[in-house]
Amino acid sequence: MKKYMEAKILFDTVISNDYCIGCGVCALVDDSPFRIELDKYGKLVATASKEALSISTAKVLDVCPFSGVSKNEDELSDIFFDKNIGYTKEIGKFISCYAGYVKEGSFREKGSSGGFAKWIGCELLKRNKIDYFVQLQANEDESQTDLLFDYAIFNDAEAVIKGSKSAYHPSTLANIVKKIKAMEGRFAITGVPCNIKAIRLLSLQYPELRSKIKYTIGIVCGGMKTANYSKLVGWELGIHPESLTKIDFRGKFDNRPANEKIYKVWSTNKRQESRDVSQIYGTGYAAGFFKPNPCDFCDDVLAETADISIGDAWLKKYVKDPKGTSLIVVRNQELHKILSDSLGQDTIFLESITAEEAASAQAGGLRHRRDGLSRRLMKKEKRGIWVPTKRVKPNEFEITFKRKLVYDLREKIAKKSHVAFVKALEKNDLKVFHKIMDPYILEFGIVNFFDLAPRLPRRVLMYIKRKIGR
Structure with missing residues (x-):
């Protein structure tokens, strides 16, 4: 491959054909010409000038999760996980699969499904396994009316609960990974499958990043949404897109199944509106409103490259519980031990499920x-x-x-x-x-x-x- 070609190839293939999800790792490579911007359709995408593309020596093809050149999920799993653990085509490698919820504190109430993603972060901090936990949180800057969520770094276990619930909204790794690279310490980070894959690929190119990010927590994903999806929800609830400052996608009913949710929105004048999701135009998830194109060209639902994957246990046995139940796929022995130890302390509830049941819980995706x-x-x-x-x-x-x-x-x-x-x-x-x-x-x-x-x-x-x- 000729010098100066990789950035141009990435632009002509992934970006020009609308496969860029805006993860931002291409912008983190040495001599990268790329920057991540939000376009008018509410999509985060990488962009670069023709001049910058023509002279860049950046090695970007191996880090982009959609380049077709980078390692796939199975190849990455062989690098990051034990070779002798279980495997299925649907969920990838696994040590154990569970359905359950957090019993202690307000994790289940304030989190998605059974509250396990935040609980894992909190436990890792408490047990001194990490110095910092990285997760999405609602953007408190009211001037940022497009990017309503951004990655934040937590070093206080009790503050982890402040992170966002499920965020059907675009976000990029570009800024947060820069911060991680500039800091000393051990990190755990949450992310949807493409973001975790991107982190894994980038860490292969930059070993110092791999040594810092000790754990990855994958969020099971059936497809993301653009920023305009949030604007639609706000507009439908009477808040104009220019006034939307905050959205909560995971309000729970007290007496209805876990898959029935409430959306809540806030405006610049602190006005708050909420409504049953089924009553909001364009929010039928199965129809695909506002889905970015790359989500339709991803074959990873259960975050197969993450140390632990957490999502919704959409199984008949659990879905009727309005408080929510988490689906958990464990691939890291240390995280598996944390779960096992905590069972003895009666702080969590877990039931073992088969790999087939884990896949069935996300059958539609x-x-x-x-x-x-x-x-x-x-x-x-x-x-x-x-x-x-x-x-x-x-x-x-x-x-x-x-x-x-x-x-x-x-x-x-x-x-x-x-x-x-x-x-x-x-x-x-x-x-x-x-x-x-x-x-x-x-x-x-x-x-x-x-x-x-x-x-x-x-x-x-x-x-x-x-x-x-x-």
Whole structure:
């Protein structure tokens, strides 16, 4: 490969074809020409000038999680985890799988699902396994109306609870990893699968980073959202995008299943609004509103390169508990011991589950990221469009006609929602967004009629109410 080529290749492949998730590791490489910016669609993306690209000597292809050149999740797992632990294609390597929740303190109440991500960070600090815990937290700077969440560093175990719950909002590693590199100490960091993979790849290029980041806590992910998703939620609840300062995606009901949530939003004048997610236009997660394109070309749901992965235990046995139950996949022996020790202290509740049950708890995400991905790769291949090399192969799976319609429509809804919302912002009229997206919502409902049938009466009623309300 010629000198000065890698940055240009990354730009022409990953970035130009909309596979950049904005993780920011390319901007952290020596002589990098890249910077991470938020575009008008609410996506964090890497960008660089033509001049900077033409002279950069940065080695960026091996650190980008979507380059198609960097190591995949299986290869990274072989480097970072014991070779003799369990493995399945769905969840990656594992020592043990659990479902459970934190019994002590307010971790379960104030956290996502069963509260384990924050609890792990708190325990690592208490046990002097780390000096700093890195996690997302709500941005307290009210001038930052686009990036509502950012990574923060905690060295006080009791303060860990202040971190955010699930954040369906873009964030980048670029700034926080710079801080980690400049500091002395031992760190643990949380992140969605692509971010943890990016950290692993970067740490292979920079051994000093690998020595500092002792533990990675992966957040199970079915796909991210752009910043405009948060703006839509606020607008639907009566807070204009320019006034939105904060959002909570994980309000819990006292007497309804854990998969039914409340969204809360705040404005610059401290106004607060909240609503049942099922009553907010465009928040049906299965439809794919505001999903960044790279999420549709990722085959990792359970953060397979993380020392421990934590998500929602969407299993019939647990979902009825309104307080939430965590799905936990452990790949690190030290973290496994912390869980085992704590069971004896009665501070947590855990039930062992099989790897098959762990995969079943995230079956929808896995189906979309494996079966659906094979179709999306095939379509790109037929059109001669560059795609990153994935573990899933084009047209690998047999897919029913109905599922093909669902996967294709999700892609269409994601793309249309990005454009439609920008038009609504330009017109300063939320109805513009509704008018463009209504036909796709109707089509998605028709395609999924029988799957949605048990919930159809309530959804139809809400749809009619929204129409009358306008």
